[in-house]
Amino acid sequence: xxxxxxxxxxxxxxxxxxxxxxxxxxxxxxxxxxxxxxxxxxxxxxxxxxxxxxxxxxxxxxxxxxxxxxxxxxxxxxxxxxxxxxxxxxxxxxxxxxxxxxxxxxxxxxxxxxxxxxxxxxxxxxxxxxxxxxxxxxxxxxxxxxxxxxxxxxxxxxxxxxxxxxxxxxxxxxxxxxxxxxxxxxxxxxxxxxxxxxxxxxxxxxxxxxxxxxxxxxxxxxxxxxxxxxxxxxxxxxxxxxxxxxxxxxxxxxxxxxxxxxxxxxxxxxxxxxxxxxxxxxxxxxxxxxxxxxxxxx
Numbered sequence: 517x518x519x520x521x522x523x524x525x526x527x528x529x530x531x532x533x534x535x536x537x538x539x540x541x542x543x544x545x546x547x548x549x550x551x552x553x554x555x556x557x558x559x560x561x562x563x564x565x566x567x568x569x570x571x572x573x574x575x576x577x578x579x580x581x582x583x584x585x586x587x588x589x590x591x592x593x594x595x596x597x598x599x600x601x602x603x604x605x606x607x608x609x610x611x612x613x614x615x616x617x618x619x620x621x622x623x624x625x626x627x628x629x630x631x632x633x634x635x636x637x638x639x640x641x642x643x644x645x646x647x648x649x650x651x652x653x654x655x656x657x658x659x660x661x662x663x664x665x666x667x668x669x670x671x672x673x674x675x676x677x678x679x680x681x682x683x684x685x686x687x688x689x690x691x692x693x694x695x696x697x698x699x700x701x702x703x704x705x706x707x708x709x710x711x712x713x714x715x716x717x718x719x720x721x722x723x724x725x726x727x728x729x730x731x732x733x734x735x736x737x738x739x740x741x742x743x744x745x746x747x748x749x750x751x752x753x754x755x756x757x758x759x760x761x762x763x764x765x766x767x768x769x770x771x772x773x774x775x776x777x778x779x780x781x782x783x784x785x786x787x788x789x790x791x792x793x794x795x796x797x798x799x800x801x802x803x804x805x806x807x808x809x810x811x812x813x814x
Contacts, residue, residue, distance in 0.1 A: 595655055602659055606666045679748040681725035682808045683772060685756060686779060686790045688716035694802040710800040711755070711793035718760050718788045720779040724770040725754055725806075733762050740791065741783025744776050754803075757791035758783050 518527045692713035728748035735742050740757035744764060747753050760780025770776055781788040794803040 691715040739784035751797040753795040755793040
């Protein structure tokens with residue numbers, strides 16, 4: 517019933533219950549559809565925002581991977597330069613060449629495979645960068661080991677060279693050579709001459725031909741007079757006889773070029789000179805095989 521506020525007549529209407537239910541159902545359906553469409557719209561908008569963010573993240577990731585690959589290329593060039601120097605060090609130290617097969621691709625991790633499936637472009641870049649980085653790590657480790665070997669060999673060679681008698685211990689002409697049978701001017705008999713004789717004036721300096729430790733400094737009463745023996749290591753021993761004055765003591769460390777005594781004429785000798793011997797592992801050898809022409813002290 518509709519009751520107006522003025523003097524008009526009251527109007528009445530009759531509606532069946534089934535019509536009321538139909539209207540209510542229609543209203544509920546409209547409200548439900550409007551709600552569903554509203555929720556779907558906001559979900560789609562959220563997905564669009566997330567998709568845009570993911571695209572931006574992928575772009576940034578791809579750019580970062582490209583930058584990383586550029587840095588790895590620069591690192592690879594640096595390793596190539598070091599490899600060339602390493603080859604030179606190995607040659608100088610007497611080592612063989614390093615194996616050429618230092619490259620090769622690394623295996624893909626599970627995360628890389630998943631990324632390849634989701635985004636082939638970015639996944640491919642990441643896989644290439646990972647493979648290059650794996651190869652660079654192996655090459656750097658191999659190069660580090662190789663350079664350690666070369667430096668160790670160089671150090672050993674340097675120490676051995678420093679202990680090898682390579683300079684003439686005195687200045688002067690040779691008056692007698694190394695021989696298995698030589699006529700002794702004082703004893704007047706033939707016997708081995710275990711070293712060389714260098715003619716020099718009394719008081720001329722006698723130099724250590726290499727680094728070593730003085731094993732004996734004195735007079736053994738064996739005809740060598742005042743003498744010095746130096747142990748250089750690596751089996752090398754040198755002996756200096758007939759000195760007029762000894763300038764080192766037992767156990768003293770000397771280096772190549774140090775003055776260890778002065779030329780004289782003590783012991784069984786016909787005149788002032790230096791008798792110089794070289795032993796290797798207890799065997800006498802010709803000292804001239806070790807004297808380097810024009811060699812100077814370190």
